[in-house]
Amino acid sequence: xxxxxxxxxxxxxxxxxxxxxxxxxxxxxxxxxxxxxxxxxxxxxxxxxxxxxxxxxxxxxxxxxxxxxxxxxxxxxxxxxxxxxxxxxxxxxxxxxxxxxxxxxxxxxxxxxxxxxxxxxxxxxxxxxxxxxxxxxxxxxxxxxxxxxxxxxxxxxxxxxxxxxxxxxxxxxxxxxxxxx
Numbered sequence: 001x002x003x004x005x006x007x008x009x010x011x012x013x014x015x016x017x018x019x020x021x022x023x024x025x026x027x028x029x030x031x032x033x034x035x036x037x038x039x040x041x042x043x044x045x046x047x048x049x050x051x052x053x054x055x056x057x058x059x060x061x062x063x064x065x066x067x068x069x070x071x072x073x074x075x076x077x078x079x080x081x082x083x084x085x086x087x088x089x090x091x092x093x094x095x096x097x098x099x100x101x102x103x104x105x106x107x108x109x110x111x112x113x114x115x116x117x118x119x120x121x122x123x124x125x126x127x128x129x130x131x132x133x134x135x136x137x138x139x140x141x142x143x144x145x146x147x148x149x150x151x152x153x154x155x156x157x158x159x160x161x162x163x164x165x166x167x168x169x170x171x172x173x174x175x176x177x178x179x180x181x
Contacts, residue, residue, distance in 0.1 A: 011114055083102070145167070
């Protein structure tokens with residue numbers, strides 16, 4: 001795996017290191033030892049799949065609060081997605097900044113989202129599937145979110161948002177008083 005730190009410290013784009021031959025390729029997609037060497041949270045307790053029927057489906061921006069803050073490893077397994085993260089760690093030099101990436105199954109890239117970040121994505125084609133590996137179990141009482149179009153972040157969505165859940169549409173504005181951790 002090739003770890004490329006994003007402009008938001010602690011978040012990584014991870015590229016597959018492919019070993020190719022006439023059959024195709026082999027690549028490691030996760031290794032506890034490599035995670036620990038990089039100082040990333042190596043705990044994996046849950047895997048989730050999000051299937052999205054329609055292009056322009058937006059999910060996010062979500063995170064879990066303490067004591068159940070979670071790191072995520074996100075990969076697009078079918079279709080294409082615009083993956084967005086926001087640094088919500090108040091002591092961070094990149095507090096309230098976002099970064100975004102296009103993920104597809106063909107590129108095989110993944111995104112490591114550390115604790116204290118909001119995460120969301122927009123599907124770029126119909127029938128997009130996203131695979132998540134989580135460091136913490138889901139705790140509904142600790143779920144949190146900010147609105148995908150909150151002016152506090154100024155996220156540039158590269159395509160039209162067509163489908164959004166009622167919950168994601170109606171998160172309140174973020175004023176900096178919430179804690180992501």
